Amino acid sequence: xxxxxxxxxxxxxxxxxxxxxxxxxxxxxxGIVMATEMRATMGNxxxxxxxxxxxxxxxxxxxxxxxLVGDAQMLARWLSAEVKLYExxxxxxxxxxxxxxxxxxxxxxxRYMPFWVQLLLGGIDSEGSHVYSLDAAGGSIPDKYQTTGxxxxxxxxxxxxxxxxxxxxxxxxxxxxxxxxxxMKRDSASGDGISMCVINSKGYHPVSPDELKxxxxxxxx
Numbered sequence: 015x016x017x018x019x020x021x022x023x024x025x026x027x028x029x030x031x032x033x034x035x036x037x038x039x040x041x042x043x044x045g046i047v048m049a050t051e052m053r054a055t056m057g058n059x060x061x062x063x064x065x066x067x068x069x070x071x072x073x074x075x076x077x078x079x080x081x082l083v084g085d086a087q088m089l090a091r092w093l094s095a096e097v098k099l100y101e102x103x104x105x106x107x108x109x110x111x112x113x114x115x116x117x118x119x120x121x122x123x124x125r126y127m128p129f130w131v132q133l134l135l136g137g138i139d140s141e142g143s144h145v146y147s148l149d150a151a152g153g154s155i156p157d158k159y160q161t162t163g164x165x166x167x168x169x170x171x172x173x174x175x176x177x178x179x180x181x182x183x184x185x186x187x188x189x190x191x192x193x194x195x196x197x198m199k200r201d202s203a204s205g206d207g208i209s210m211c212v213i214n215s216k217g218y219h220p221v222s223p224d225e226l227k228x229x230x231x232x233x234x235x
Contacts, residue, residue, distance in 0.1 A: 034203025036165030037067060037078035038193055039136040039145035040177070040186045041158045045214030046136045046143050047186035048076045049221075051165070051198055053206045054083060063206040072097045073217045074107050074137045080163035081131035081150075089129060093117055109139045114146035114154045122152025132162035137213045165197030165204040172196050183212050187221060191229045 037050040050067035053060060069077045069090040077093065079086035096116060100108045114135050121129055128150040136145040147153075147160040159177050161169040172193040181189070190210060198205045208230075210221040 034201075035067060035080035035163030036161070036169060036194055036197040036201060036204040037080055037132075037134055037163055038161040038169055038173070038190055039078065039134040039159065040173075040181070040190060041136075041143045041145055042183045042186040043143075043180040045183045045186075045212055046076070046138060046145065047183060047190050047210065047212055048078055048134065048136050048145075049190040049194055049208055049210035050078050051194055051204045051206065052209055053204055055203050060206075066209070068209045068211060069094070070211070070218045071113070071135075071137075072101065072107065074139060074213060075110065075113060076136055076211050076213055076218060078134040078136075078162070079131055080133075081129070085129040085131050086133075089117070089120070089131060089133065092120065093135075107139060109141065110135065110137050110144040110146065111139075111141075113137075114144075114148065114156075117148055118152045118154040120152075121148060121150060125151045134160050134162055138215065143213075161193070163204070165194075165201035168197040168200050169193040183214065187212065187225075188229055188233070191226060192233055195230060195233070 034055045040047040048068060052065050054062040054065040067079050071077050071094045077090055097108050097113060131150060133148040134145060144156055145160050147155050159173050176189055191208060194208050208226050210226060212219045212221060
């Protein structure tokens with residue numbers, strides 16, 4: 015994840031703005047697993063080692079971010095505010111399709127001066143579990159699993175080999191850790207630990223560092 019502010023865009027080359035992050039979202043039969051690593055970079059410098067890239071949007075919705083920190087944080091706050099306003103006005107949760115369309119429209123409106131981000135929006139609603147990938151031009155694509163950032167090629171290699179339809183959340187957490195560990199071993203812009211959540215019928219649940227460490231230890235055994 016690149017920590018340069020929006021102010022510096024005009025002074026940065028495309029290479030400088032390359033997204034350095036790894037995030038993923040998995041659709042499981044009993045919920046959603048979303049996860050990121052925690053490194054933020056400035057070119058070749060590791061700027062931060064505890065960067066927040068996974069945001070709770072509502073009780074049924076989470077967002078992962080890759081790209082410029084300022085853009086990502088602002089969009090997370092924007093979407094969270096819009097979703098909360100919808101819930102207050104309508105007395106019900108916003109669907110994932112509606113939230114992804116809203117976010118896509120916001121980003122498409124800035125396509126000529128884009129937000130330098132890739133987003134994953136995941137969660138559950140009355141129609142089931144969903145993960146949407148959103149690009150800087152406002153594209154919104156749902157799938158069973160998605161990954162973004164510079165470490166995504168390594169994650170896709172693991173997911174293509176090991177993802178199965180109707181996986182349990184427990185299996186999804188293990189797969190998510192396995193995929194992120196693979197990315198962190200090969201992508202220099204990804205590292206410094208894992209942040210993960212589970213979203214199911216009971217709400218949004220962060221996965222504790224102790225549980226993540228236990229899963230990682232079991233994978234190494």
